[in-house]
Amino acid sequence: MLTFEVLTTDAPSATSSGSHARRGRLTLNHGVVQTPIFMPVGTYGTVKGVMPRSLEEMGAQIILGNTFHLWMRPSLDVMQSFGGLHGFERWNKPILTDSGGFQVWSLGAMRKITEEGVHFASPVNGDKLFMSPEVSMQIQTVLNSDIVMQLDECTPYETNGHLTTEAEARHSMAMSLRWAKRSQDEFSRLENPNALFGIVQGGMFEHLRQESLDALVAMNFPGYAVGGVSVGEPKEEMRRIMAHSPHRLPAHKPRYLMGVGTPEDLVEGVTQGVDMFDCVMPTRNARNGTLFTRFGDLKIRNARHKSDHGPLDPTCTCYTCQGHMQADGTVSGGFSRAYLHHLDRCGEMLGPMLTTIHNLHYYLNLMREVREALEAGQFGAFRQQFAADRARGV
Amino acid sequence: MLTFEVLTTDAPSATSSGSHARRGRLTLNHGVVQTPIFMPVGTYGTVKGVMPRSLEEMGAQIILGNTFHLWMRPSLDVMQSFGGLHGFERWNKPILTDSGGFQVWSLGAMRKITEEGVHFASPVNGDKLFMSPEVSMQIQTVLNSDIVMQLDECTPYETNGHLTTEAEARHSMAMSLRWAKRSQDEFSRLENPNALFGIVQGGMFEHLRQESLDALVAMNFPGYAVGGVSVGEPKEEMRRIMAHSPHRLPAHKPRYLMGVGTPEDLVEGVTQGVDMFDCVMPTRNARNGTLFTRFGDLKIRNARHKSDHGPLDPTCTCYTCQGHMQADGTVSGGFSRAYLHHLDRCGEMLGPMLTTIHNLHYYLNLMREVREALEAGQFGAFRQQFAADRARGV
Numbered sequence: 001m002l003t004f005e006v007l008t009t010d011a012p013s014a015t016s017s018g019s020h021a022r023r024g025r026l027t028l029n030h031g032v033v034q035t036p037i038f039m040p041v042g043t044y045g046t047v048k049g050v051m052p053r054s055l056e057e058m059g060a061q062i063i064l065g066n067t068f069h070l071w072m073r074p075s076l077d078v079m080q081s082f083g084g085l086h087g088f089e090r091w092n093k094p095i096l097t098d099s100g101g102f103q104v105w106s107l108g109a110m111r112k113i114t115e116e117g118v119h120f121a122s123p124v125n126g127d128k129l130f131m132s133p134e135v136s137m138q139i140q141t142v143l144n145s146d147i148v149m150q151l152d153e154c155t156p157y158e159t160n161g162h163l164t165t166e167a168e169a170r171h172s173m174a175m176s177l178r179w180a181k182r183s184q185d186e187f188s189r190l191e192n193p194n195a196l197f198g199i200v201q202g203g204m205f206e207h208l209r210q211e212s213l214d215a216l217v218a219m220n221f222p223g224y225a226v227g228g229v230s231v232g233e234p235k236e237e238m239r240r241i242m243a244h245s246p247h248r249l250p251a252h253k254p255r256y257l258m259g260v261g262t263p264e265d266l267v268e269g270v271t272q273g274v275d276m277f278d279c280v281m282p283t284r285n286a287r288n289g290t291l292f293t294r295f296g297d298l299k300i301r302n303a304r305h306k307s308d309h310g311p312l313d314p315t316c317t318c319y320t321c322q323g324h325m326q327a328d329g330t331v332s333g334g335f336s337r338a339y340l341h342h343l344d345r346c347g348e349m350l351g352p353m354l355t356t357i358h359n360l361h362y363y364l365n366l367m368r369e370v371r372e373a374l375e376a377g378q379f380g381a382f383r384q385q386f387a388a389d390r391a392r393g394v
Numbered sequence: 395m396l397t398f399e400v401l402t403t404d405a406p407s408a409t410s411s412g413s414h415a416r417r418g419r420l421t422l423n424h425g426v427v428q429t430p431i432f433m434p435v436g437t438y439g440t441v442k443g444v445m446p447r448s449l450e451e452m453g454a455q456i457i458l459g460n461t462f463h464l465w466m467r468p469s470l471d472v473m474q475s476f477g478g479l480h481g482f483e484r485w486n487k488p489i490l491t492d493s494g495g496f497q498v499w500s501l502g503a504m505r506k507i508t509e510e511g512v513h514f515a516s517p518v519n520g521d522k523l524f525m526s527p528e529v530s531m532q533i534q535t536v537l538n539s540d541i542v543m544q545l546d547e548c549t550p551y552e553t554n555g556h557l558t559t560e561a562e563a564r565h566s567m568a569m570s571l572r573w574a575k576r577s578q579d580e581f582s583r584l585e586n587p588n589a590l591f592g593i594v595q596g597g598m599f600e601h602l603r604q605e606s607l608d609a610l611v612a613m614n615f616p617g618y619a620v621g622g623v624s625v626g627e628p629k630e631e632m633r634r635i636m637a638h639s640p641h642r643l644p645a646h647k648p649r650y651l652m653g654v655g656t657p658e659d660l661v662e663g664v665t666q667g668v669d670m671f672d673c674v675m676p677t678r679n680a681r682n683g684t685l686f687t688r689f690g691d692l693k694i695r696n697a698r699h700k701s702d703h704g705p706l707d708p709t710c711t712c713y714t715c716q717g718h719m720q721a722d723g724t725v726s727g728g729f730s731r732a733y734l735h736h737l738d739r740c741g742e743m744l745g746p747m748l749t750t751i752h753n754l755h756y757y758l759n760l761m762r763e764v765r766e767a768l769e770a771g772q773f774g775a776f777r778q779q780f781a782a783d784r785a786r787g788v
Contacts (some may be wrong), residue, residue: 045733
């Protein structure tokens, strides 16, 4: 089940020169998602370092799970016994799962890709395993994710210094198309009640991307992703593909840009017509002490924060920056940079816990501001202010 | 400032054979503490792995800070700029700080103890530092903790296989008494507005403990601790000292048993007249996957939990076991053993976050049940039920 409505588009106006951006509403089996949206990544059935209640408080509407990881651990029989990932990880809102293709591909020398699928050795216990479009659909059906991704081959940007050629990218894209069809057939056969997305590939070649896109659109998926970006290519290359594919996808269906990116990438993605994003950047950077704020990024490890009583971002309303009002009327939270610097220096768990809350809140709030700007017909003005604020520095 | 009222004692009745246990109310500069109480340990200005809001939700009334650690990091000038530990770590309820003596003593070869104080090299940067009763009082005054501990020498149970002799224990205890006097004088001179506790020492020798206790009582501290237990001695030795000292301390003043212990030790401590406990066990064990429940302890790493849909403890009301009702009426939390087992296996941060909440909640709830039993005149019955439940097994 999936319905998608475009509520507003970024038409030219006094406060916007117009763009491909749109404000939408996506309805899935486990709830409604307001788009554009950022989806926190919960690889092993947990968004690293965050309690589900914190995710709900910061307005997460949909999170990711990684099919490959969850297949390895806790295994499918455990997942089956819980009726899927929602019950297991205690998250009642929508979930999107990837196909497992990217992780299998990342195994490098430990895997062999053929037309049939991918043979590989389990990184957990060395067992010989096989992943195919059919297997991916079977696993994702057990996970019961609201959005299922087709199995695709992620075309690399380069391999050991060799840039992927047009012929290689075409070969890979064509196989992903055949896998799209097999994914669709198996998804159907399994009577999976959720929604399957096709994934546009084609490397850094616009004409291949167009071929992939046309073929997938003919297959009539309920939603589409743009894959194979943010795989090590220079930023200009990524932006070139972002400018090509999203807005050429069907206007009445949701568009998902996989694995992207920085706050600037997200705003650019929205401008190019993307509705959905996921990225490990906010959570991973939080654990490394790199924090996003309205006025640019900061490294909490930097000695200049040692005695700073101010919050990470004075405009941020997260638990870490502003704190929450409690039942007894007192405020809990609202921590200083000095305290966060101290936690980092001491290697205290509370450090990544608080910075993860902040970074995820930043991403989710950025998307909330994007939605509000689109609703108000002010997306152009928003983009200018966003760029100016981010350039100001913290 | 400190006031203490004994509200009820465990007099012999139909449901109790009577004991030294008492139910009290301790008023400090930052609030009221209902005793008997367990105090979570927040060494570096954070109870490891827990947000302050979670501590408040689980009913923590007072937490610890470690003077030595906080002196090293973030340093006293940072602490001073925040007006003490409360503002720095954003905890508005009472705080107790230790003297730093135990940590300095634990440095082993890196320190030299004399009558004057302890010379040692900073474990953080190698700086030559000096700790004395006066220095400890000065640091704790900057920390502005509600309860300040005198500097003492922690008499070891054994040193490289050599059991501490009566002469050694006497020598050490006598120095701790002189340091008690110096602590008291300096605390006074600094006009510290909080409360200073004296610490009973004397090793495993009751007559030395009695001497220490008598001398400290003569010095009229507002509260007393029993130190030098849980330092590697056999359980019977610890129980022997627990049976000696607490109930001999002044009845109208709070009694604190330092660094103890298991749930059984806490109930025994209350029976012997103790009002306050602290221990790293609930937090440290949580991080190692050893969890306390009403029906005994369990190791979440054990394969038998792999597919178990049940909570750690069906009688537990913590976020991990039962979950919390949210503003929108849905429940967040309430995780299965299978999920916690999976998080542990994957090394996910959420594992220790959830198990720490559970273990601390268990300790705090145990003390709440103790207080309720004392109020109801049922402490004897409570002890029997507690022992039977814990022996049942999970």
